[in-house]
Amino acid sequence: VSLAAPVVRCALEQAPSHCEGAFVLADANVLRRYPAFGEAGPVLAVRPGERSKSVRSLARVWEWLAAAGARRDSRVAALGGGVVGDLAGFAAATFMRGVPVVQVPTTLMAMVDSAHGGKSGVNLAAGKNLAGAFAAPERVVLAPAFLATLPAREFRAGAAEVWKYGTIALPALLERLESAPLSRRSPDLEDVVAACAACKLDIVGRDPYETTGERAALNFGHTVGHALEKLAGYGKLRHGEAVAIGMVAESRLAERLGHAVPGLARRLAVGLASQGLPTGLPDGTDAEALVAAMGGDKKRTGYGLAFSLVSEPGRCTLVTGVAPDTVVAALRSG
Ligand SMILES: NC(=O)c1ccc[n+]([C@@H]2O[C@H](COP(=O)([O-])OP(=O)(O)OC[C@H]3O[C@@H](n4cnc5c(N)ncnc54)[C@H](O)[C@@H]3O)[C@@H](O)[C@H]2O)c1
Numbered sequence: 001v002s003l004a005a006p007v008v009r010c011a012l013e014q015a016p017s018h019c020e021g022a023f024v025l026a027d028a029n030v031l032r033r034y035p036a037f038g039e040a041g042p043v044l045a046v047r048p049g050e051r052s053k054s055v056r057s058l059a060r061v062w063e064w065l066a067a068a069g070a071r072r073d074s075r076v077a078a079l080g081g082g083v084v085g086d087l088a089g090f091a092a093a094t095f096m097r098g099v100p101v102v103q104v105p106t107t108l109m110a111m112v113d114s115a116h117g118g119k120s121g122v123n124l125a126a127g128k129n130l131a132g133a134f135a136a137p138e139r140v141v142l143a144p145a146f147l148a149t150l151p152a153r154e155f156r157a158g159a160a161e162v163w164k165y166g167t168i169a170l171p172a173l174l175e176r177l178e179s180a181p182l183s184r185r186s187p188d189l190e191d192v193v194a195a196c197a198a199c200k201l202d203i204v205g206r207d208p209y210e211t212t213g214e215r216a217a218l219n220f221g222h223t224v225g226h227a228l229e230k231l232a233g234y235g236k237l238r239h240g241e242a243v244a245i246g247m248v249a250e251s252r253l254a255e256r257l258g259h260a261v262p263g264l265a266r267r268l269a270v271g272l273a274s275q276g277l278p279t280g281l282p283d284g285t286d287a288e289a290l291v292a293a294m295g296g297d298k299k300r301t302g303y304g305l306a307f308s309l310v311s312e313p314g315r316c317t318l319v320t321g322v323a324p325d326t327v328v329a330a331l332r333s334g
C-alpha cells in the first residue's frame with residue numbers, strides 16, 4: 001500500500017474549496033487568520049500547541065465528529081501545522097475504522113514533512129507519538145502563501161527540515177541554502193517547498209513502512225533531536241531546533257566513526273547558524289543523560305544505538321550497533 005498521497009499545488013484563495021463538505025479540524029490561530037475555512041463546513045478549532053496532540057483531544061475530536069454527523073462516507077480536513085495534521089490524521093484513520101483525510105498544511109514543517117507520508121498519532125505521558133497509525137492522506141494541498149503569516153521562529157524550525165533534505169538527498173538544494181538562507185521572501189520558496197515534499201514522497205514511496213532503512217534517512221538528526229526534546233521538556237525547544245542541533249551532533253558522530261567525510265559537521269554548523277538555528281547542545285546538557293534518553297527511542301535496535309548518518313551530502317544510511325560511549329564522546333567534542 002502506498003503512503004505517498006498526491007500533492008495539489010494551490011493558491012491561497014482556492015485552498016478552502018478543498019475542504020468543502022469535509023469536517024475541518026483547524027488550528028485556532030490559523031482559523032482566526034483565514035476565516036474563509038470556517039465557511040467550508042463544520043469546523044472544530046484546535047488549541048495551538050503540542051499539548052493538543054493528546055488522547056484527550058483525540059477523544060474530543062471523535063465525539064465531535066459523531067455529534068456533528070460525520071459518517072463512513074465523510075472526510076476530514078486538517079488545517080494547520082504538524083500538531084493538527086497528526087491529530088486529524090489519527091482521528092480520521094480510526095473514526096468508524098477509517099475515513100479519508102485531506103491535509104492542508106500551514107507551517108513550513110508540515111508542508112515539507114509532516115503532512116506527507118501517512119504517519120499520524122498523539123503523544124502519551126510516556127513519550128511522543130506513542131499511539132498512532134499509518135494512513136495515507138487522500139491528498140495534500142500545498143499553498144505556500146500561508147507562510148506569509150507564520151511566526152519567524154516557526155519558519156526557521158521548518159527550515160531545519162529543508163536543510164535535512166538538502167543534506168540527506170538533495171546536494172544542489174544544500175548548496176542553494178548555503179548561498180542564502182531560506183526566508184519567507186525567497187523568490188524560489190515555492191519551488192523549494194515542492195522539492196522537499198517530492199523528496200519525502202519519493203523516500204516514502206520506496207519504503208512506506210520503514211523496513212528497508214530508506215525511510216529511516218528521514219530521521220537524520222532526529223535520534224539526538226528527539227532525546228534533546230525529551231530532556232528539555234516538550235515545547236521548550238521547537239522540534240526543528242532540536243533537529244538542527246541533532247544534525248550537527250550526528251555528523252560529528254559520523255566523522256568520528258569514519259562514516260562521514262571530514263568537515264561535514266562544521267559545514268552544517270555554519271549553514272544552520274546562518275539560518276538562525278541553534279547548532280550546539282544547550283548549556284548544561286549532560287551528554288550521558290542525553291544518550292540515556294536515546295535508549296528509550298523507538299529507533300533503538302538490538303545492541304547499541306541506531307542512527308541515520310550522512311556520509312556525504314546526498315547519501316544517508318542507517319548505522320546500527322553504535323556504542324553509547326562513542327556517542328557520549330562525540331557529543332562532548334562539540
Ligand atoms: N507525521 C509526521 O511524519 C511528522 C513529521 C514531523 C513532525 N511531526 C509533528 O509535527 C508537530 C510540529 O508541527 P509544526 O512544527 O507544524 O508545529 P505546530 O502545528 O505546533 O504549529 C506551530 C505554530 O504555528 C502556528 N501556525 C500554523 N500555521 C500558521 C500560519 N500559516 N500563520 C500563523 N500561525 C500559524 C500554530 O498555531 C502554532 O502555534 C510535532 O508534533 C511533530 O511530532 C510529524
Ligand SMILES: [Zn+2]
Nearest residue numbers: 161222239243
Ligand atoms: Zn522532524
